[in-house]
Amino acid sequence: MAAIAYFRKIAETEDLVEYQFGDAPDNLERRLTMDKASRTSTVHDAQIDHTFLKASRKLNALRVERGGWPERGMSVS
Template identity: 80%
Template sequence: MAAIVYFRKISETEEVVEYGFGDDPDNFERRLTMDRASCTSTAQDAQIDSTFLKASRKLNALHAERGMWPERGMSVS
């Protein structure tokens, strides 16, 4: 069975980047914050599950690859 998570940038400051994420690209019910300095993520609902981890890992991978935080994307496995 495939697992998919979509994400889209909501806001960006000098310190953090905030993303909406979830399994519906038209309705993100959850948010995560990436710390720009440490590249660590925080789930705003404090729920650390496979959906959060998949989004966080893909965001970090894209950031490492491109040198910038993506505007949107998805991860499929």
């Protein structure tokens, strides 16, 4: 069974980046915030589940790979 997380940047400040995310590209109803300094994430609905963890980990990986926070993306496994 495949696990998928889609995400899209909706806001960015000097310290934080906010994303919408979900399990389908037309279902980005949840939000997470990444702290740029610590690269830790917080989910707004307090539901720490597989979709949140996949999105958070992929965002951090892309940040390292590309040198900046991605505008959008997905993680599939």
